[in-house]
Amino acid sequence: MTLFLPVILPLAAIVMLLFSYKLNRLQQFISIFSMSLLVLLAIHILLEVISNGPFAMQAGGWEAPFGITFTVDLFSAIMLVTTALIALIVTIYSIGFLDKTRKQAGFYILIHGLVTGVNGSFLTGDIFNLYVWFEVMLISSFVLITLGAEKQQLRGAVKYVVLNLIGSVIFVTAIGLMYGQMGTLNMADIALKLREIEHTGLINSSLMLFFIAFGIKAALFPFFFWLPASYPTPPVAITAFFAGTLTKVGVYVILRFYSLFVITDLTTWQMIVMIIAGITMVSGVLMAASAYDIRKILSFHIISQIGYMIMGLGIATVIGLGGAIYFMVHNILSKTATFMAGGLFFKYRGSYDLKEIGWIYKDKPLLAFLFLLPALSLAGIPPTPGFFGKLFLIYGGFQAGAWEITTVAIIVSIITLFSMVKIWNEAVWKKIPEHSKAVDKKTLPVSSFWSTLVLVVLIVMFGLGTGLYADYFFEAGRQLMDAELYINTVLK
Amino acid sequence: MIMRSEILKIAALHLKPLLLVLSLIVLYRGHNEPGGGFVGGLLAGTAFVLHGMAFGAECTKKLPLVKPFLLIGLGLMFSLLSGFIVVLFGNDMFMQGLWINIPIPGITELKLGTPLLFDIGVYLVVAGMLMLVMLSIMEED
């Protein structure tokens, strides 16, 4: 029962929110209450996994390969906690940030729908059920990205919707081929049966289709074009949550699938993953270096950092995967925080364009630091969590002898620092340009400011305390590599 | 503007209750025969869409049953409850089916169960969604 609650809880909240439609204050209260409950629930599940190891539950009491399984290991529990935390913080942030029309048009309902889909994708052990949760997540995000229906938003949304729909269709095609070949949809059962049968071309081609489908969701190299076109268009409160969670679900599923299903042709797959990771990192960071809009720069950096996570999969050692998981958590927190701080810059100075704004340090030094700390974390300066994430990945990379990708990772992280320094110089230290068209608003919504502050403090603490819990991340990486453990957990 | 045909108006007035009853029948027989919550919900939604085509979206929105958000909320609630009923009976299997048969003397027996409750939830959600989408498109004209 516990494992279904992360999905049931937001759904129940949606019911209450629908009943209180248009009652803004009540909706805010319900949202914050349910998100806080979700955080507690996720922490409870995490503690349970830490003390008792991975466990699984069957929906409706149907035995494992036939029914729908929900299963949790350390990796998914860590992701659950992180997204629940981010959902709570973004909900509080949006109270002050979003305009009333958007909030009344169902923002709270949709963000709960998104959380339902994300949690379901983390927990499910059935590939078709995974598709359903993906769709729950995507449909909520479709509506969120068009919420308010400004011209720019609609332009971005058309691309987002079309490319993600194609991704979903490819996903279903892959499921169909997999089912036709294996006769089962349970992930553990598939992994078990893959060991027994001859590895045919159809399996490899459906694995490739899965890779393309999740690559579209995760914004990997040849498939990322929807992301920079659509993420900068909605209000930052929405983008912050998208940036933190949506692409990471894609990465989560790639990590899960490839540790379970790729059994033969390991070196080929590893090489494909490494090359894609490298190109993703480089292309994202180079495009960011040429952009001048805060939201665009940060969106391009999402792509570049997805490359690091996939690199961990390519290294495929305990340190590499543990580092990738640590990096995902760090990235969810830091990325959301930079977007939120960028949104506060907008509220204060009235523009996202770096050429129009400046001198935030003079008026609001604390606000400048709210951006600086997560930005340094993205670039990987010690003692922020970004440093440790990259340290683990690079250490793992050298240890596994993958020095090409590791060199690329180091160079990319220097260019990341350049982009972050660019935002800092232009927005914080520069005088406001004389011909600036931006109108100073000098407003800082209270809830947005404090929620960003809390998140930044959390990031700093997360980085400083890395030594205390680094072992859990490596344990998560070990559990991820151990396909037998997953199969035994689900099938008993 | 849409042409308002008298024939369509009269047809819609009489077809609406018929479609609603038909949708309920389809909903009930859905467990073992073709039908179910989704198709039933579509039929119920269509009844109101037809009304909207004949009389205009503004008029349809004033009908007592047209409250899309309430319907979707109720539907989600029923679907969630159908999973919880079994938990209330002390069994930890979320979403497991429970059935009771109520005999109606001389005619048949009424089979009620949590899957039916789930289907009612689907019915309400689909009907509500269809109303919401179609009426908001029609309103823009």
Add this chain to the structure above:
Amino acid sequence: MLILLALIIGFLYAASIYMFLRRSIMKLVLGIIFLSHATNLLLFVTGGLRSGAPAFTNADGTVDLSTISDPLPQALILTAIVIGLGITAFSLVLIYRFYKETGTVDLDELTESDKT
């Protein structure tokens, strides 16, 4: 029958890709609809085709595997169709709003948000 279905699936995929390459957004949505139909048919074929074999057990509960067809792909298709309904409705409303805002359904109108 299998060959016929394979041809239909291939034709639908080809038609949808042709639609994707057109400039009108309306055709893009048509392409998505074709693509999901092609995929639904593909799912249908994966369960194996058996003519006249229902997906039911005998009345006494025994199962004869040679006369039963796999019910799972049909359940999957149903789910995919329901999701497809929601998505098609959404994308139609989306392009309608897009048309109202920009006054065009030309895909080249979209490039503006890509400029850095």
